[in-house]
Amino acid sequence: MPELPEVETVRRVLKNDLIGLKISDIEIRYNGIIEDDINYFLNNVKGKTIEDILRRGKYLIFKLNEGYLLSHLRMEGKYFYLPNDSLDNKHIHVIFKFNNGYSLLYQDVRKFGKMSYKKDDELYNTHPLKDLGVDPVLDTDINEKLIHSKIIKKHIPIKTILLEQSIITGLGNIYVDEVLFSSKIDPNRPGNTITLEESNNIIRYSKEILNKAILNKGTTIRSYTSSLGVEGNYQNFLNVHTKNICPHCKNALTRVKINGRTTYFCNNCQR
């Protein structure tokens, strides 16, 4: 379910609870969540202590006293930190037990989420993190000309380019629509038609919108809660995604499929 602001919200909530806790046991009920060989994962994560929780793009990174637990929530992954045996359902697929009577439950209705163990020297040098583009929230000095040069090499819609994560990471289906609206760019425009000024606007509004969404604890729509039952408020600030009328010119918004994803934009304001 989450894009960058929702993952960042999860990170902040989990960090309040998990720092310093030792993972005394792990129960894996659905192996598909774990990308590694199951025994490799268990052998390397069990017994480790959580020292910090980081984020890059939409990935959560649990820093262990040795190595990292890398986690992607994909569409529906959620974490719950609760007393042992206080919650269970058929969508709980991984349980991390600590030595304080609490557990971290990983719930994922669609089972798309992934976890893997990374050694200290592997984290940023191996897939997937090595293939991520700049993070508009974490990376403060973005090389604007480099971003533009990468965008204009592609001949696919700018929305598709931004969803790929390889040039800019963190935007998903909701925030891409919002960024392209603020940038006044038609989401169908091929990458090779994007000017340097437009590319710079994409960077500028990605920073603005994602940071504002973090301040509002992300977006909660369609009755989904932002993991952990934390409700976001950014849905109150959306300009186009799920909307019918352009807040700027008042024309009816256009709703189309791009790359198989529902896309909202104003064909009057976005060129």
Add this chain to the structure above:
DNA sequence: AGCACTGTTTACAT
């Protein structure tokens, strides 16, 4: 009932 839809990523075909 059956199909379309869902805040993601990646494997595979062309």
Add this chain to the structure above:
DNA sequence: TATGTAAACAGTGC
């Protein structure tokens, strides 16, 4: 290499 499509899965709504 680049791009388009389908798949991984389960639930909801029409």
